[in-house]
Amino acid sequence: MTSSLFSRTVTVFALLLALPVLVVLGSLWMPQPELWAHLLDTVLADYVTNSLLLALGVGVLSAGIGTLMAWTVARYQFVGRTLVQWLLLLPMAIPAYILAYSYTGLLDFAGPVQSQLRLWFGWSYGDYYFPEIRSLPGAILMLSLVLYPYVYMLARTAFRQQSGSLLEASRTLGFTPRQHFWHVALPVARPAILTGAALAMMEALADYGTVQYFGVTTFTTGIFRTWFGMGNQVGAAQLSALLCSFVLLLLYLEQWSRRKLRFYQQGQKQQEPSRQPVQGFAGFCMLLLCLVPVLLGFLLPALQLLGWAFDRAEQLLSADFIKLLINSFSLAAFTALVTACLALCFAYAKRLSGHWSLVLPVRIAAMGYALPGTVIAIGVMLPLAALDNSIDVWAEQQFGIRTGLLLSGTLVALVLAYTVRFIAVALHSVEAGLMQITPSMDNAARSLGESPVGVLKRVHLPLLRASVLSALLLVFVDVLKELPATLLLRPFNFNTLSVRSYELASDERLADAALPALAIVLIGLIPVILLSRALDSSNRGAQ
Amino acid sequence: MKFWQKSLVAVALTAAALAQAAEVNVYSGRQEELIKPMLDKFSKDTGIKVNLITGKPDELISRMQSEGRNSPADLLISTDVGRLYRAEVQGLLQSIDSKVLTDAIPATLRDPKQQWFGLTKRARPIMYMPGKVKTEQLSTIEDLADPKWKGKICVRSSDNIYNQSMVAALIAQLGEEKTQAWANGFVKNFAQPPKGGDRDQIKAAAAGVCEIAIANTYYLGGMFDEAGDKAAAEAVKVFWPNQLGRGAHINISGAGVAKYAPNKAEAVKLLEYMVKPEAQSWYAEVNHEYPVVQGVKWSQRLESFGQFKAEQLQLSTLGELNAKAIQVMDKAGWK
Numbered sequence: 001m002t003s004s005l006f007s008r009t010v011t012v013f014a015l016l017l018a019l020p021v022l023v024v025l026g027s028l029w030m031p032q033p034e035l036w037a038h039l040l041d042t043v044l045a046d047y048v049t050n051s052l053l054l055a056l057g058v059g060v061l062s063a064g065i066g067t068l069m070a071w072t073v074a075r076y077q078f079v080g081r082t083l084v085q086w087l088l089l090l091p092m093a094i095p096a097y098i099l100a101y102s103y104t105g106l107l108d109f110a111g112p113v114q115s116q117l118r119l120w121f122g123w124s125y126g127d128y129y130f131p132e133i134r135s136l137p138g139a140i141l142m143l144s145l146v147l148y149p150y151v152y153m154l155a156r157t158a159f160r161q162q163s164g165s166l167l168e169a170s171r172t173l174g175f176t177p178r179q180h181f182w183h184v185a186l187p188v189a190r191p192a193i194l195t196g197a198a199l200a201m202m203e204a205l206a207d208y209g210t211v212q213y214f215g216v217t218t219f220t221t222g223i224f225r226t227w228f229g230m231g232n233q234v235g236a237a238q239l240s241a242l243l244c245s246f247v248l249l250l251l252y253l254e255q256w257s258r259r260k261l262r263f264y265q266q267g268q269k270q271q272e273p274s275r276q277p278v279q280g281f282a283g284f285c286m287l288l289l290c291l292v293p294v295l296l297g298f299l300l301p302a303l304q305l306l307g308w309a310f311d312r313a314e315q316l317l318s319a320d321f322i323k324l325l326i327n328s329f330s331l332a333a334f335t336a337l338v339t340a341c342l343a344l345c346f347a348y349a350k351r352l353s354g355h356w357s358l359v360l361p362v363r364i365a366a367m368g369y370a371l372p373g374t375v376i377a378i379g380v381m382l383p384l385a386a387l388d389n390s391i392d393v394w395a396e397q398q399f400g401i402r403t404g405l406l407l408s409g410t411l412v413a414l415v416l417a418y419t420v421r422f423i424a425v426a427l428h429s430v431e432a433g434l435m436q437i438t439p440s441m442d443n444a445a446r447s448l449g450e451s452p453v454g455v456l457k458r459v460h461l462p463l464l465r466a467s468v469l470s471a472l473l474l475v476f477v478d479v480l481k482e483l484p485a486t487l488l489l490r491p492f493n494f495n496t497l498s499v500r501s502y503e504l505a506s507d508e509r510l511a512d513a514a515l516p517a518l519a520i521v522l523i524g525l526i527p528v529i530l531l532s533r534a535l536d537s538s539n540r541g542a543q
Numbered sequence: 544m545k546f547w548q549k550s551l552v553a554v555a556l557t558a559a560a561l562a563q564a565a566e567v568n569v570y571s572g573r574q575e576e577l578i579k580p581m582l583d584k585f586s587k588d589t590g591i592k593v594n595l596i597t598g599k600p601d602e603l604i605s606r607m608q609s610e611g612r613n614s615p616a617d618l619l620i621s622t623d624v625g626r627l628y629r630a631e632v633q634g635l636l637q638s639i640d641s642k643v644l645t646d647a648i649p650a651t652l653r654d655p656k657q658q659w660f661g662l663t664k665r666a667r668p669i670m671y672m673p674g675k676v677k678t679e680q681l682s683t684i685e686d687l688a689d690p691k692w693k694g695k696i697c698v699r700s701s702d703n704i705y706n707q708s709m710v711a712a713l714i715a716q717l718g719e720e721k722t723q724a725w726a727n728g729f730v731k732n733f734a735q736p737p738k739g740g741d742r743d744q745i746k747a748a749a750a751g752v753c754e755i756a757i758a759n760t761y762y763l764g765g766m767f768d769e770a771g772d773k774a775a776a777e778a779v780k781v782f783w784p785n786q787l788g789r790g791a792h793i794n795i796s797g798a799g800v801a802k803y804a805p806n807k808a809e810a811v812k813l814l815e816y817m818v819k820p821e822a823q824s825w826y827a828e829v830n831h832e833y834p835v836v837q838g839v840k841w842s843q844r845l846e847s848f849g850q851f852k853a854e855q856l857q858l859s860t861l862g863e864l865n866a867k868a869i870q871v872m873d874k875a876g877w878k
Contacts, residue, residue: 042873104739110750110775125751134738215700215738215878225702228601230866231629378605385609392613405613409606488602492568492594492615495575503574503597511769512576 006453010349011358013342017365020379020420024371025244027237035226035235043217047239050136051205051218051246057140058147058204063197065144065293066151067189071181072290074159077275078283084290085156086532091297092149092474093524095481095498097209098517099297100142101510102304104213107133134214142214143204145297150203150425150474151196154432157466158192159185161436164274177276191435194254195428202247202370202424208484209502219243220372233378240375247370251363302521308514324516328480328496329523331411335418336476340468342419343426347434348456351442362427369424373417373484380417381489384408409491417485422478426471433467434460465534473531477524497523566592567809570607571620572600573796577830578620585816591809600626607635612803617810620662620798623704625711627659627797628862636799639811647818647836651855652795659799661858662817663826664833666760666793666851667709670745670779675754683785684713684792687755688728696729697744697753700737701872705759708794710871711864712856716789719867726875737878742766749775764831764844783851790852794861796832 039047073085107113107130114130117123132138162185170180186193208220219239227236278286346362368376388405395403407413437460445455461468483498490499497516504513571578575597582593596603600621607614607630619636621627630636636658644653644660652661669681687696699706713722734753741758745766748756756779766776783791798817800810816822823834827842834841 038870038873042870104743105771108739108743108746109752110746115750212700212702213739215736217878221702225869228599228704229702229707229869231601232866233605374602377602381606381609385611385613389611389613402613405610405615408610408613409615484602487598488606490596492596494596499597500575504576506574509765509769511771 007349007353007358010345014346014358014361014365017420017423018361019383020376021364021368023379023382024237024375025241027234028241030234032235032238035232043222046217047219047222050216053136054140054218055201055204058143059197059201061140061144062148062200063151063193065148066196067155067193069152069290069293070155070159072286074156075275076286077277078286080287084287086529087294088152088290089149089528089532090294091146092477093521093528094146094298094301095520096143096146096207097213099146099301100210100213101505102301103133103142105510106304136216139210139214139216142210143207145293147200147203148293150199151193153470154192154196154429155189157470158189162188192432195432198250198254199425199428201250205243205246205370206372208372223372223375240371243370244367247367305514305518308511309518312512312515324495324497324500325519327494331496332476332479335415335479336472338415339419339422339426339475340471343423343430343471344468346427347430348460351434352452365420366424366427368420369422373421373482374488376421377417377485377488380413380420381408384413411491414486414489417489418479418482421485422475425474425478429467429471429474430464433464437463469531469534473527476527480520480524564592565590565809566594567806567813568594568615568617569620570603570616571595571597572603572622572626573620581822581825585813589812604630604635607801608633614801614803615805616801617804617806618798618800618813622796623708624795624797624858625704625708625862625865627799628859630799631658635802637802639800641811641815643815644818651857652835654859659797660814661795661797661835663796664793664835665796666791666833667705667757668760668791669782669784670748670756670758670763671782672748672754672778673780678782681782685725687732688725692732694734695754696732697734697747698737698757699740699744701877705794707865707868708861709792710868711861712792712854714864714867715856715860723871723874726871726877730875730877742772745779746775749778760848761831767844781848783849786852790854793853795858
C-alpha cells in the first residue's frame with residue numbers, strides 16, 4: 001500500500017469516528033437562551049466547579065498513586081514484588097459505581113463500620129464526626145482508586161524502558177537515587193504519566209454513576225437532568241459540547257507543556273538497570289505500601305460483592321448467565337482488537353504526515369472519551385439512523401423495496417460507539433510508545449527499501465508490543481464495564497453483564513447486582529493477568 | 544450469481560421467513576428482571592415471541608425517534624407517566640381502541656386519547672419513625688414545609704423522576720407560586736443534603752439521621768426481602784398524606800403502542816394481557832406495585848401498608864409540568 005493511499009484510508013476512518021462527536025458539537029448552532037438563563041441563574045456554577053474539582057482531584061491523586069507504585073515496582077526488588085506488580089492492576093476491573101455502592105454500604109451511617117463504632121462507644125447520631133463518603137472528596141477517592149492503574153501501567157512501562165545508561169549517567173553526575181527520580185526518571189517518564197492522568201481525568205469528567213449516587217452535581221448529572229428531566233436534548237448536547245471544551249483545554253495544555261521536548265530512546269541496546277534489592281523489614285513495608293491500593297480498590301469491594309453474591313450463587317450456572325458472560329467477553333475482545341488496530345494506524349499515519357486533515361478528526365474523535373456514554377450513543381444513533389432511513393427511502397423509490405434499518409440496532413452501531421468512546425485510551429497508549437521510537441529507525445528501514453506500511457509492520461509493531469498490549473487491555477476492560485452506550489444501542493434480546501448489574505443496582509437491589517458485578521471483575525481479571533505476563537516477557541525480550 | 548448476490552438473497556429470504564413468525568418487539572423502560580417473566584408467560588400462552596430491549600425510557604424514546612418509520616418497536620413500556628407523555632407529544636405512539644383496556648383501567652390512569660395506558664400504580668407516601676413522630680403530627684405534604692420539621696426530613700435528589708413528578712403534581716394542584724414557596728420551606732427542613740436512592744432515605748431515618756423519609760412504597764417493600772435492609776424497613780411506618788383532601792401522590796408505570804409498530808395486533812394483545820388479573824397481581828407480588836385494575840387482590844405486604852386515597856389528577860399533566868418542576872426545585876436549592 002502506498003503512503004498516500006494509507007493516509008487517505010486512515011483519514012476516512014478518522015472522520016467516521018469523529019462524526020458522533022461532531023453531531024454533539026453541532027448542537028451549539030441551535031441556541032437555547034431560556035434554558036441557559038435558567039442554568040446560569042441556578043446550577044451552572046455548581047456544575048463547573050464540581051466537574052473541575054473532580055477532574056483535578058482525580059488527576060492528581062491517581063497520578064500520585066500510579067507513579068509511586070510504578071516506581072516502587074520498577075526499581076526495587078522486594079518480597080512479593082512479582083505478585084504485587086499485577087495485583088496493582090486489579091482495581092481497573094471494578095466499575096467505579098460498583099465501588100461507590102460497596103463503600104457506601106460499608107461506611108455510611110447505617111453501615112457496619114459506623115454501627116460498630118456506635119455500639120462500642122455508645123454514641124448516637126450527631127455525637128461524633130465521621131467523614132462522609134457520599135461527597136465530592138469521596139467521589140474523587142472512589143474514581144482515583146479505580147483509575148490509578150492507567151497511570152501505573154503506562155508509567156511502569158516507561159520506567160522500565162528507561163535505558164540503564166540513563167541511571168549510569170546520573171550516577172556519574174553524582175545524583176542520589178532520590179535526585180535521579182526527581183530530575184531524570186520522572187521528567188523522562190512525563191509523557192506516560194501525564195497521558196495516564198489525562199485519561200483518568202477524562203474518565204472522571206464522563207462519570208455518571210458515581211457522582212449521581214453521591215449527589216455531587218457535575219456536568220454529566222446536569223446533562224442527564226436537562227435531557228431527561230426537562231426533555232431538552234439540544235440543551236443536553238450543548239452542555240456536552242461545553243464538557244468537550246474542558247477536555248480540549250486539558251489536552252492542549254498537556255501538549256503545550258511538552259511542545260519542545262522529544263522523548264526518543266537512543267537505538268542502542270537498551271539495558272534495563274537492575275532493581276535495587278530491599279530486604280528485611282524495609283522490603284516488607286514496601287510490600288504493604290503496594291498492597292494498600294489493591295486492598296482499597298479491589299479486595300475490600302470484591303469481598304463485599306462476594307458476601308452479597310453468596311446466597312445468589314445458584315444463578316451462576318444458569319444458561320442465561322453463561323450467555324451474559326459470552327456476550328460481554330466477545331464484545332469486549334472484538335472491540336479491543338478493532339480499536340487497537342485503528343489507534344495504531346492513526347498514530348502511525350500522524351507520524352507519517354501530520355497533515356491537519358488527519359490530525360483534526362483524530363483529535364475530535366479522541367474527545368469522545370470525556371463524553372458520557374449516552375451522549376456518544378446518541379451521536380452514533382442519529383447519523384446511523386439517518387443513513388438507514390435515507391437508504392430505505394432511496395431503495396423504495398428506485399426498486400420499490402424497503403430495506404428498513406440496516407445498521408441501527410445492530411452490533412455494528414454498538415462497536416462504533418465503543419470505538420469512539422475508547423479510541424483515546426488506545427491512542428494515548430500507542431502514541432506514548434511511538435514517541436520513544438526515534439525517526440532515524442523509520443529512515444533506516446525506508447532507505448533499506450521498506451514501504452511505510454512495512455515499517456509499521458516489521459519495525460514499529462514489534463517495538464510497540466507492550467504499548468499495543470496495554471491499549472488492548474485498557475479498551476477490553478473499559479468495554480466490559482461500559483454501560484450507557486450498551487443500554488441504548490444494543491440489539492433485541494442482547495444483554496451484557498454490566499447492563500444486568502446496573503439495572504439491578506439502579507433499582508437499589510445491591511445484593512442481586514453483586515453477582516454480575518463480580519463476574520465483570522473476574523472476566524476483567526483474565527486479560528489483566530495474561531497481558532501483564534505478556535508485558536513482562538516483552539520487557540524481558542527488550543533487554 | 545456472484546457470491547455477494549447470493550448472500551444478499553439468502554439474507555433477504557431469512558429475513559422474510561423470520562418476519563412471518565408472530566412476534567412483538569418491546570422497548571422497555573422497566574428493567575428486564577421486572578418484566579421478562581411476564582413476557583415469557585405471554586409467549587407461552589399465546590405463541591407470540593417477544594423481543595426485548597430495556598433501557599432508560601428517555602433513551603428508548605430517542606432511539607424510536609431517530610429510527611423513525613423504520614423503528615422495529617411495537618410497544619414502549621415506561622416506569623413513569625412523564626415519559627409516556629413525552630413519547631406521545633413527539634408523535635411516537637398511536638391511539639388504541641380496545642374495550643378490554645378502557646374497561647379495565649380507570650380513566651385518570653390512561654391517556655384521554657388512548658395513546659398510553661397505566662399498568663401499575665406507584666405511591667409515594669411519607670415514612671416516619673414511630674418513636675419520634677406521632678401520627679397526629681402528620682397531615683399533608685404541604686405541612687412538611689413548616690419550620691417545625693427543620694432538620695428532620697430525608698429525601699433523595701431532585702434528579703430523580705419520582706421527586707420531579709411529585710413536585711409537578713403539586714404545581715398542577717396548588718399552582719406554581721405556592722409550590723415554589725412550599726419547595727423553599729421543604730428544602731430548609733432537610734436533615735442532610737440529598738444523596739443516595741429511596742432505600743437510603745429509609746435507612747437514614749431508621750439510623751436516626753432524620754425522622755421522616757419520602758420514598759416509593761415498592762422500595763420499602765423490597766427492603767423486607769433483603770437481610771441487610773430488613774431491620775430498617777421494620778423500623779419505619781407508612782403515613783398516607785392528604786387523606787382528608789386530594790389524596791396521596793401516585794405515579795404509574797404504563798405502556799403505549801408505537802406509531803409505526805410493525806406488529807400492532809400482537810402489541811395490543813400484549814397490552815391486554817398485562818391488565819389480566821394474574822398479570823396485575825404478579826406486579827404486586829414481585830415488585831410491590833399497586834394494580835390499576837379494580838378488584839385485584841393486593842399482596843400481603845401492600846395490605847400491611849394500609850389502604851389509601853390517591854390523587855385524582857389526570858396523570859398526563861405530570862408530563863407537561865415536569866420541566867417546570869425541575870426549575871422550581873433548582874430555584875429552591877434542592878440538590
